[in-house]
Every structure is written in structure tokens, then in C-alpha cells.
């Protein structure tokens with residue numbers, strides 16, 4: 001399976017992506033996660049990316065596309081992949097098309113998740129993440145077993161530094177201007193699946209599975 005999951009910040013892409021990659025046993029390629037890892041490892045690219053991320057802006061296309069190109073050369077993507085948060089503008093969508101054409105492969109599905117802005121703000125403000133393993137929780141909707149502590153490794157959970165409300169509003173604006181047009185791009189290609197992201201994590205997953213023909 002070669003899948004893209006797209007949608008505004010905080011709609012639940014990463015949460016649904018986790019379920020899909022488990023189901024299909026494919027790598028989860030989140031450009032946001034890659035940038036955060038590169039920063040954690042104190043790389044130059046990571047430091048540059050962090051500047052943009054903290055401001056809620058997109059990391060420049062040349063950096064982002066290069067990272068994806070590199071990632072697509074790994075052996076594990078032969079069995080498929082799930083892109084989460086990439087492509088994020090038309091230029092990136094075109095760059096990805098070229099990369100896939102070179103490999104002689106095509107996308108199987110583009111999932112577009114939607115939710116109203118108030119719900120997004122609520123989800124992002126309640127989000128807590130583990131910097132050690134990347135696990136994502138929510139103070140009401142996806143609680144860790146012990147409050148404020150990661151289930152997997154006992155790390156203290158934190159808020160992402162781009163999750164301040166002013167930064168979130170900027171991310172939403174950039175989403176509308178730059179990322180939303182990508183929906184039309186894939187609509188023309190005929191492979192898009194629209195998913196109502198307002199429901200519970202379980203219900204969203206059921207909708208996605210059904211749309212992908214995985215009913216049982």
C-alpha cells in the first residue's frame with residue numbers, strides 16, 4: 001500500500017497513521033517527525049527546520065523534498081509507505097510525482113481528513129507528546145496510563161513548542177493557503193478519499209478502513 005494522509009494541523013493524521021502502518025506493516029513517513037528527530041540529533045538540517053517549525057511556517061521545499069527523496073531510497077519502502085504531512089504544497093506534490101515515476105510506482109490512496117477549527121484547537125491544546133519515543137497522547141481523548149508519563153518508557157510528557165495557540169493559528173492559515181490546494185491536485189488525479197475527522201479515534205479508523213476496502 002502506498003498512502004498519503006493529509007489534513008490540517010491537529011486533525012489526527014499521526015494518530016490514524018499509527019493504526020494504518022500497524023495494519024499494513026508499512027513505514028510511517030512523517031516529515032514533521034523526521035525534522036524533530038533531526039533536531040534532537042543536533043544536525044544542521046534539524047536546526048534550520050526547527051526555526052521554521054517554531055514559527056509555524058513550512059520548511060523550504062528543497063530541504064523537505066531532499067529528505068523525502070533520501071527516505072524513498074531505503075529498502076523498507078519497497079513494500080509500501082504512508083506519508084503523513086507530505087506533500088504540503090503543490091510543488092512538493094509535483095516533486096513526489098516525479099520521485100514515484102522514477103521508481104515506476106504509483107499512489108494507491110490519498111486520505112484527506114477534515115475537522116472544524118475549534119475542534120482542531122481543542123485537540124492540539126490537549127496534546128502531549130513523548131520526546132523519547134514520539135508517542136502522542138491527549139489529556140482527555142487518549143490518556144496515558146499514568147498522567148503526564150509515557151506508557152512505553154516512563155518519560156515525562158510535554159507539549160510541542162509549535163502548539164502555542166498563536167502558532168497553531170498561523171499553521172492553520174498556512175494550511176489553507178498552501179496545503180489545501182493539494183486536495184484539488186489529487187482530486188484531479190482521482191485517488192482521494194474524504195474522511196470526517198470529527199469522530200472518535202476508533203470511528204475515524206473504521207471510516208478509513210471501510211474506504212480502503214478493508215471491511216470485516
Ligand code: AP5
Nearest residue numbers: 009010011012013014015031032059085123127138200201
Ligand atoms: P507535523 O508534525 O506534520 O504537524 P501538523 O501537520 O501540523 O500536524 P500535527 O502533527 O500537529 O497533527 P496531526 O494531524 O498529526 O494530529 P495528531 O494525530 O497528533 O509538522 C510540523 C511542522 O513541521 C510544520 O508546521 C512544518 O513547519 C514542518 N513540516 C512538516 N512537514 C513539512 C513539509 N512537508 N513541508 C514543509 N514543512 C513541513 O492529533 C492531535 C491530538 O488530537 C492528539 O492529542 C491526539 O491524541 C488527538 N486526537 C487525534 N485523533 C483524535 C480523534 N479522532 N478524536 C479525539 N482526539 C483525537
Ligand code: MG
Nearest residue numbers: 013014015032
Ligand atoms: Mg502529526
Ligand code: ZN
Nearest residue numbers: 130133150153
Ligand atoms: Zn515514550
